């Protein structure tokens with residue numbers, strides 16, 4: 001995050017309030033630390049942070065992946081729903097923001113920390129469509145078609161999610177759009193980035209992009225090769241994000257510009273996304289050069305292609321280590337060979 005973005009968000013975040021039972025009224029730096037405090041908390045504590053990014057746009061942190069909440073006359077559009085354990089607290093947080101009904105849930109991928117609250121959040125809402133009675137009147141759940149494929153049950157197996165959590169509306173083309181609460185909402189499919197079902201959700205008047213796990217400022221991007229993720233698609237998605245966002249130029253002192261909500265970590269601006277894209281690209285290039293030089297995966301790992309970035313993004317343990325990332329880059333590039 002640049003100093004400019006830091007203070008811009010501090011201004012935007014001048015008003016915080018606590019939600020749920022674990023009321024957490026944060027100070028002026030609360031929003032900036034949202035990602036870090038998220039990591040330190042358990043998702044089921046009900047201890048969420050709500051950050052007002054724009055007059056009608058909020059971010060909820062601490063429920064798993066970050067959640068975007070757009071509010072207006074049409075009701076509430078929610079991007080991602082956090083983990084299942086935190087779902088009740090997420091609904092309480094949204095109710096505290098507004099009494100208007102939740103109309104839409106949009107999922108940025110099929111990851112459990114982004115779709116886990118789908119059933120509870122959708123059922124707390126009310127569809128815009130009277131014909132949705134067959135859905136019990138719950139809010140619509142919108143995603144790329146691949147998300148439904150990931151959440152549904154393969155033949156003969158049990159689905160990892162209840163049917164009520166599955167997307168009710170899917171699309172399989174590059175751009176889906178809606179016009180709700182006085183602004184255009186673009187849902188841009190990034191077909192092979194973190195997974196094959198990722199989307200960037202761009203709220204055009206609010207000037208906020210919800211990026212999901214395409215952007216994760218707490219670590220190297222999670223390229224889930226088994227679920228259709230690739231390093232090439234990840235870089236393409238980050239390029240798209242950089243193109244969508246506009247920084248505060250030429251009058252830098254205004255501290256304005258597009259806000260980008262990452263899947264995890266700090267709220268970003270265009271420069272943050274650009275720096276992250278450059279970091280990922282540099283590491284991809286190093287791995288590619290080592291492959292061209294005939295090195296094996298083990299030799300490539302030993303050559304530390306992520307050097308210079310491991311202190312900020314790397315990890316030697318946990319679910320996504322530096323070696324996991326290097327291996328995913330390698331697998332993507334090897335797969336890509338004719």
Ligand SMILES: [Zn+2]
Nearest residue numbers: 065113213263
């Ligand atoms: Zn995530």
